[in-house]
Amino acid sequence: xxxxxxxxxxxxxxxxxxxxxxxxxxPEAPGFFTEVAGRKLHQARYFVRECLNCGLLYRTPTLSxxxxxxxxxxxxxxKWEASHYHPIERVVxxxxxxxxxxxxxxxxxxxxxxxxxxxxxxYECYGSEVNSVAAREAxxxxxxxxxxxxxxxxxxxxxxxxxxxxxxxxxxxxLVRLRQLMQHASAAALLVIATGNGDATACxxxxxxxxxxxxxxxxxxxxxxxxxxxxxxxxxxxxGLTKMCHYDLSAxxxxxxxxxxxxxxxxxxxxxxxxxxxxxxxxxxRARIWTSAPTYTCxxxxxxxxxxxxxxxx
Ligand SMILES: [Zn+2]
Numbered sequence: 026x027x028x029x030x031x032x033x034x035x036x037x038x039x040x041x042x043x044x045x046x047x048x049x050x051x052p053e054a055p056g057f058f059t060e061v062a063g064r065k066l067h068q069a070r071y072f073v074r075e076c077l078n079c080g081l082l083y084r085t086p087t088l089s090x091x092x093x094x095x096x097x098x099x100x101x102x103x104k105w106e107a108s109h110y111h112p113i114e115r116v117v118x119x120x121x122x123x124x125x126x127x128x129x130x131x132x133x134x135x136x137x138x139x140x141x142x143x144x145x146x147x148y149e150c151y152g153s154e155v156n157s158v159a160a161r162e163a164x165x166x167x168x169x170x171x172x173x174x175x176x177x178x179x180x181x182x183x184x185x186x187x188x189x190x191x192x193x194x195x196x197x198x199x200l201v202r203l204r205q206l207m208q209h210a211s212a213a214a215l216l217v218i219a220t221g222n223g224d225a226t227a228c229x230x231x232x233x234x235x236x237x238x239x240x241x242x243x244x245x246x247x248x249x250x251x252x253x254x255x256x257x258x259x260x261x262x263x264x265g266l267t268k269m270c271h272y273d274l275s276a277x278x279x280x281x282x283x284x285x286x287x288x289x290x291x292x293x294x295x296x297x298x299x300x301x302x303x304x305x306x307x308x309x310x311r312a313r314i315w316t317s318a319p320t321y322t323c324x325x326x327x328x329x330x331x332x333x334x335x336x337x338x339x
Contacts, residue, residue: 031066031092036074036085040245041200042254044078054233055316059241062099066092068241073233075223080250081199082223082232087244090197094155096242102136102159105191113219113271114140116329117190120217124148128185131171133206134192138163141188151184177205186215193220194243200258207259207334216261216332222268223248225326230290234318237326252330261332268325278323285319288312 038045050073058065071084088096110118117140121130126147132140135152136159144150145167152168153176154160164170171180187206196202207216221237222228223246228235237243249266256263274282291299292313304310 031068032089033067033069033086034089036083036087036244039074039076039079039081040083040196040198041076041081041251042079042258044076046077047074048077050075050082050229051231051233054231054238057239057241057317061096062101064099066096066241071233071238073238073246075232076251079254080223080248081254082238082246082248084233084238084244088241093197093242097155098157100156102156102162105136106139109273110140111271112269112273113327113329114190116267116269117188117217117219118144120215120329120331121148121186121188124185124215129182129211130186130188131184131206131209132168132188132190133176134189134195135159135163135168138166138168140190141168142166149182151182176209180209182209183211184209184214185211186217188217188219190217190219193218193247194237194245197244199245200255203255203259207261210334212334212336214334215264216259216334217329218247218332219327219329221246222326222328223251224328225268225324227286227321227324228326231318235326236318236320236322239317239320247328247330252328256332259332260335262335264331264333266331267329269327269329270323270325271327272322274323282319282321282323285312286321289315289318293318 053070053072056069058067069086071086073082073084075082129149131151133153135154138152141150150168151171152163153171153173154163155173160170187210193199232238252266288309289312291303
């Protein structure tokens with residue numbers, strides 16, 4: 026993989042349902058760079074589209090499969106480590122703890138295994154992870170690791186719950202992968218997806234500018250409409266959908282994020298306030314030249330969606 030590049034490829038149809046019917050969600054967004062292991066990967070200028078068939082939001086172009094595979098091989102799992110569980114993880118864990126002891130749980134894209142590591146005494150906890158360093162760490166933490174390639178073949182185990190936390194948005198073909206995973210689920214198994222909420226008000230102002238799509242490896246964004254599509258396509262019933270903030274943030278952090286966001290949108294919309302008072306304030310008026318929206322992570326921009334298998338449809 027050469028330095029300072031990243032091969033970008035157009036996404037000709039919806040990653041969720043293959044429909045080519047879409048509506049635009051806003052203007053083209055500027056490209057950006059992400060550094061991993063000393064190499065800069067380039068996301069080219071892009072649009073975010075909304076699929077008219079299934080409601081999924083998706084970015085086009087994106088990095089190619091090969092470049093993304095390089096990225097996942099190089100990136101340190103420490104990037105996603107935290108000393109505590111995030112709010113969405115706490116919700117997922119509360120769902121999993123409703124399962125009877127001994128239940129089999131698969132964390133797909135488990136990274137270092139931090140989510141399930143504290144459940145290993147009461148449940149059979151399995152993980153699958155493409156990054157080999159993270160997979161080793163998950164194994165040390167007690168998860169029984171399954172090679173990602175083995176999930177397309179016959180496994181002797183049937184899972185009572187399959188969990189994807191901060192993973193759905195990385196999937197090139199989410200429905201295809203979920204279908205593959207649910208082949209290994211018991212009849213009334215839970216499917217728990219924690220991911221970005223494409224219906225969030227802050228996102229809908231211009232999804233391509235929203236911080237979620239300015240993250241290199243985030244290819245698509247879930248919506249309530251897409252949740253209904255998934256349930257129908259996979260023969261699952263919806264057990265609930267919780268919208269929430271991903272992070273625990275202090276009041277001060279929230280105020281700072283809100284102020285940056287407020288000022289950006291005032292200038293972008295060329296409001297009276299922006300043209301008068303805000304333009305006179307030395308530090309504030311710097312926002313006039315911002316070419317993209319500031320990171321804004323303090324809203325209910327995540328969702329935990331819980332589905333359950335229906336025995337008569339599986
Ligand atoms: Zn679609």
